[in-house]
Amino acid sequence: xxxxxxxxxxxxxxxxxxxxxxRAIQSVLDQSYKRFELIVIDDGSTDDTCDVVKSFGDPRIRxxxxxxxxxxxxxxxxxxxxxxxxxxxxxDSDDVWYPEKLSRDIYTLESSHGRVGxxxxxxxxxxxxxxxxxxxxxxxxxxxxxxxxxLMGSAFSxxxxxxxxxxxxxxxxxxxxxxxxxxxxxxxxxxxxxxxxFVSDVLVDKWESSDSISADPFKLIDATQKIRQRHxxxxxxxxxxxxxxxxxxxKYLAFHRHHKTSMAxxxxxxxxxxxxxxxxxxxxxxxxxxxxxxxRLKG
Numbered sequence: 213x214x215x216x217x218x219x220x221x222x223x224x225x226x227x228x229x230x231x232x233x234x235r236a237i238q239s240v241l242d243q244s245y246k247r248f249e250l251i252v253i254d255d256g257s258t259d260d261t262c263d264v265v266k267s268f269g270d271p272r273i274r275x276x277x278x279x280x281x282x283x284x285x286x287x288x289x290x291x292x293x294x295x296x297x298x299x300x301x302x303x304d305s306d307d308v309w310y311p312e313k314l315s316r317d318i319y320t321l322e323s324s325h326g327r328v329g330x331x332x333x334x335x336x337x338x339x340x341x342x343x344x345x346x347x348x349x350x351x352x353x354x355x356x357x358x359x360x361x362x363l364m365g366s367a368f369s370x371x372x373x374x375x376x377x378x379x380x381x382x383x384x385x386x387x388x389x390x391x392x393x394x395x396x397x398x399x400x401x402x403x404x405x406x407x408x409x410f411v412s413d414v415l416v417d418k419w420e421s422s423d424s425i426s427a428d429p430f431k432l433i434d435a436t437q438k439i440r441q442r443h444x445x446x447x448x449x450x451x452x453x454x455x456x457x458x459x460x461x462x463k464y465l466a467f468h469r470h471h472k473t474s475m476a477x478x479x480x481x482x483x484x485x486x487x488x489x490x491x492x493x494x495x496x497x498x499x500x501x502x503x504x505x506x507x508r509l510k511g
Contacts, residue, residue: 217318220248220299220374223291225284227255229305230264232419236305241270245314249274250303251291256281285386285394292385301374306419309371313415317374320409324352329379329406330399333372335416348410358403359446362396363453365460370395371416379406393435400443429464436461455485462494471498 222240226233240250250270254261254277265275276290292300299318303309317331324331337344346367353361362368373395383401386394402408436457440447447454462477475498481491496502 217245217247218299218322219297220245220301220314220318221291221295221297221377222248222250222301222303223253223288223295224250224303224305225253225255225287225291226257226261226305227281227284227287228257228259228261230257230259230261232306233261233264236303236307237265237268237273239307239309239311240303241268241272242311243309243314244311245318248272248314249296251276251294253287253291254278255284255287283388285388285390289385289388292380295377298377299374300377300380302370304371304418307371308417308419310415310417312413314374316411316413316415320411321374321376324407324409326352327405327407328352328409329376329382330402330408331374331411332368332408333374333411333415334413335369335372335418336414337367337369337418337420339420345414347412347414350410350412352407352409354407355403355405358408359400360450360453362399362403363446363450363457365453365456368395368399369416369418371418373399375402376406382406390435390438391431393432393439397435397439397442400439400446404446429461429468429470432464433461452485452488455481455488455491458484459488459491459494462491466494466498474498 224236237250250273252265252273252275254265254275256278262275262277265273274294276294278287288302299321301314301317313333317333321328321331332348334347337346379402382405383398387397390397458477458481462474462481465474465477475495478491478494481488
């Protein structure tokens, strides 16, 4: 598996992240699974990103500099067009893979049965000085169940995915029209055609600053509305999941002090699912201006 397994194409888009990029690249080069190509898409950076990538001098690294910034989804799709592997995986410029990530993912996918096209590993989500561990129990899960979990709030971050190339080709890559939640929408499309397999071991550190989380709640809401329009049959099939999405929109609006709009989304969440207790807590938090308490709630 370490040197004779299938080729894996790893796509890493980056834009002006030269200071943190070396850590992400090194975590890929340190993989125990050695048969991979790392496709770095320099998405119109104005810093010394290209020089940083070239400094590694590893023949497995392929660099594509873009003249202008096209966004992470378009950059990832450019990388997918270059991919030669029978599996694809994704890294981000500020995240870290554990050394066994690829070997565990590829072994798990190749050992799976039926129409399994996607492997999802567990991860640590590090936000400033706070850490949340997202654990997915081991096992294969049918697409319908994946969709249900996804709408109910399960988190499949891009860095945690390893996907059969044929599965990725079957859904056409990332949606470049979405300003955020592209990985979320991709998994909805994949789950309509393929089963998933999960690895309970934590194999990725996902780093994020609190300022970057839903910095623009209306961007999040716009993306979610577009996704619902394209996958309305899924949202209609799982109204509890749609209620949770409405609640999440209201929560982020409350964090940014859009109280009236937040209450409207919380009310819609309750109408969709009267048992969504988080929406009631959100309403109470907005009315009493105790929003900081909401940050402790997950989902």
